[in-house]
Amino acid sequence: MSSRDRRGPGGRWAPNRDELDGLLARSVRDLVGDAKPSSQVWQRIEDTLRAGPSPSRQRASRSVWRTGSLAQALAVASLLVVLGLSLGPLLQWQAYLYGSGEQIKVITRTPETAVTEESVPVLAEEGLLSGRELLQQERERARERQVMARAASPSLDPILQHRLDRR
Amino acid sequence: MTFPTDDVLITQVRGGDIKALETLYDKYKLQIYRTALAVTRNQQAAEDILQDTFLRLHANVDRLDGSVPIAPWLHRVTVNLSYNWHARGRRWVHSLEGVIENLVSTAHVSPERQAQHSEIRDVVQQAINALSFSQRVVVILFYLNGFNLEEIAYILDCPVGTVKSRLHYARRNLRRWLEQEGQWQPEVAYEFS
Numbered sequence: 001m002s003s004r005d006r007r008g009p010g011g012r013w014a015p016n017r018d019e020l021d022g023l024l025a026r027s028v029r030d031l032v033g034d035a036k037p038s039s040q041v042w043q044r045i046e047d048t049l050r051a052g053p054s055p056s057r058q059r060a061s062r063s064v065w066r067t068g069s070l071a072q073a074l075a076v077a078s079l080l081v082v083l084g085l086s087l088g089p090l091l092q093w094q095a096y097l098y099g100s101g102e103q104i105k106v107i108t109r110t111p112e113t114a115v116t117e118e119s120v121p122v123l124a125e126e127g128l129l130s131g132r133e134l135l136q137q138e139r140e141r142a143r144e145r146q147v148m149a150r151a152a153s154p155s156l157d158p159i160l161q162h163r164l165d166r167r
Numbered sequence: 168m169t170f171p172t173d174d175v176l177i178t179q180v181r182g183g184d185i186k187a188l189e190t191l192y193d194k195y196k197l198q199i200y201r202t203a204l205a206v207t208r209n210q211q212a213a214e215d216i217l218q219d220t221f222l223r224l225h226a227n228v229d230r231l232d233g234s235v236p237i238a239p240w241l242h243r244v245t246v247n248l249s250y251n252w253h254a255r256g257r258r259w260v261h262s263l264e265g266v267i268e269n270l271v272s273t274a275h276v277s278p279e280r281q282a283q284h285s286e287i288r289d290v291v292q293q294a295i296n297a298l299s300f301s302q303r304v305v306v307i308l309f310y311l312n313g314f315n316l317e318e319i320a321y322i323l324d325c326p327v328g329t330v331k332s333r334l335h336y337a338r339r340n341l342r343r344w345l346e347q348e349g350q351w352q353p354e355v356a357y358e359f360s
Contacts, residue, residue: 020338020342021310023287023291024291024295024306024310024338024341025310025311026288027287027288027291027292027295028205028295028306028307028310028311029310029311030288030292031204031205031208031292031295031307031311032201032204032205032311035200035201035204035210035213036197036200037196037197037200037213037214037217038214040214041196041214041217041218042189042192042196044218045188045192045218045221045222046185046189048218048222049185049188049222049225050185
């Protein structure tokens with residue numbers, strides 16, 4: 001008698017452990033039976049492979065393309081750097097050839113002297129001294145204006161007269 | 168039919184030999200197709216998965232280690248593609264019963280045995296259908312393909328303990344289902360070890 005025919009007291013089928021494994025194995029196999037794929041599947045695979053590069057080849061080509069684009073980007077960046085370095089002298093030549101027009105002023109760099117003045121820190125004492133000098137110069141100008149206003153003799157330059165008086 | 172070893176065939180495929188790929192296809196197509204069919208229960212989906220599996224084999228042939236059996240790797244791809252198909256919600260499109268009736272051969276079974284066999288088989292298959300995707304895949308790989316726990320762990324990319332756990336719960340769920348259907352007696356309860 002087959003294990004499949006064995007019935008328990010209540011009419012139930014009573015398999016043991018091995019039978020459960022066997023039952024599951026048979027049932028799963030029955031689930032698919034002797035199913036076979038159609039012959040068109042391989043034909044489709046072959047057509048796909050012959051139609052174009054495989055996914056790996058595509059990946060490989062993409063990888064090469066990415067490397068190529070990286071190289072292109074580096075080349076472009078290098079070119080820009082070289083152009084940037086050579087742009088200053090070129091613009092100077094333009095300034096030399098065409099004069100210092102409005103457009104040239106816009107694209108040329110800030111004169112180094114201005115940068116130097118800005119970059120050198122002004123000490124407090126220097127600031128005070130220059131302030132005094134400015135004040136003194138301003139007083140002198142005011143005095144000169146007064147002298148010029150009171151000048152009686154037009155033959156003598158009032159400013160020269162004033163300086164002679166100071167000495 | 169005898170086939171060259173996988174190592175030789177993979178080396179030839181790496182060299183661009185499509186005939187070698189066809190030999191690998193002939194060698195493994197039934198395993199792959201039936202696994203995909205058991206998981207998806209859809210013939211068209213199983214054929215698509217079979218096709219994609221071998222296209223992926225061709226695509227990744229450079230990364231394969233020819234010294235180890237290729238079947239677990241192929242089943243890994245198959246299960247992943249089946250999972251994708253399952254996740255896209257195209258499951259249960261076709262009636263399982265209709266598929267089974269077309270597939271199962273009953274030519275050598277007497278009508279009485281056939282009816283009994285059909286009754287038990289249907290109940291067990293309903294129980295398998297009721298399992299979750301992960302449990303069903305483990306059951307199929309274990310009982311249909313005969314993979315051991317370590318191989319299933321590789322295929323599913325999970326620890327062996329997880330495979331044991333899934334198999335244990337799958338069997339428990341199957342047992343409960345059979346109990347409900349009156350096809351199982353509780354005293355023969357079985358624990359997977």
